[in-house]
Amino acid sequence: MRLVERFSIKSKESIIRFLNSIPSGTLGSIDENGFPQLIPMNFVYANDAIYMHSHHVGEKIDNIRRNNKVGFEAHKHVEFLPSYFFDPEDACSADTLYISVVVKGLASLVEDLEEKADALNSLMEKYQKEGYYKRLSKDMSSVKHVTVIKIKPITMTGKYKLGQQWSREYRRYIASKILERGSSTARESVALMGFDPYTLEYIHEPSF
Known part of the structure; x- marks a missing residue:
């Protein structure tokens, strides 16, 4: 279904800014039986990709190795609007204000240690803005042993409903x-x- 034009986020920069303001998103991959698997993940958008860190084994890792076509979404529930704001006798009048972004893309497991370190530093900059940590480098054993998932977006669509x-x-x-x-x-x-x-x-x- 096409987005209603007035509700679509038209600026890529606005989509990226929104993504990096949201604490978690949902990664969707396809399991071995063809069912979608949805996992909440911390993430960051950096260098035209979405990065997440992960344990090195697990169903989502197996799914990505089998089929690297994935989906990703992040949203912000802004405000529930009770039905009585609009019509005291019709519960179907209830509404919601929200912002959301949906991404379709190709996932991979990052092997390059420098890219890994850059991605992990971007995650730290997003989640630990106050600092108090040593920046990660490609030579650190922790960087070598953590798994970093990368999604290269093919499409990114955003939608917002704030009463416009x-x-x-x-x-x-x-x-x-x-x-x-x-x-x-x-x-x-x-x-x-x-x-x-x-x-x-x-x-x-x-x-x-």
């Missing part, structure tokens, strides 16, 4: 209802919708 389909005033109304409901993510969600979460003053069109 509504008029500004209706979006402000929904934002006010989100703040009134008071979820733990309410203020962040309202900001993504383009409003100051304290004053509901318009700042920009919905973005992430």
Whole structure:
């Protein structure tokens, strides 16, 4: 099914920025019986590829060696919108604000030690931003013994739904209802919708 144009993320840079803001994604490979296997993974997008570290044995490793066509997805649940925001008598009116990216690509197990070290350093930069570690190098035994999975994307598609389909005033109304409901993510969600979460003053069109 084609993405609805107004919901698609058109910029590759925005997709990459979103991927590297998300703590985990899901790797999809095909098992020996032809069924998809889905595994949550830490990951980083660097040098036009997705990298993940892994134990050197396991079903996903076997799957990749057998069939290197894989899928990968990452998403952010922004806010659930209860049905009574829209219609108090119709539960089907409930909606969700979200951002998601889906990748189809070819997976491989990285053998080059320099590429391995670069990938692992990129992972550390993403997850341990405060530092306090020695950068990894190709000569370290830990680099030699860890398995690094690489996905070279063939297609990357992104989709976001932050109320951009509504008029500004209706979006402000929904934002006010989100703040009134008071979820733990309410203020962040309202900001993504383009409003100051304290004053509901318009700042920009919905973005992430």
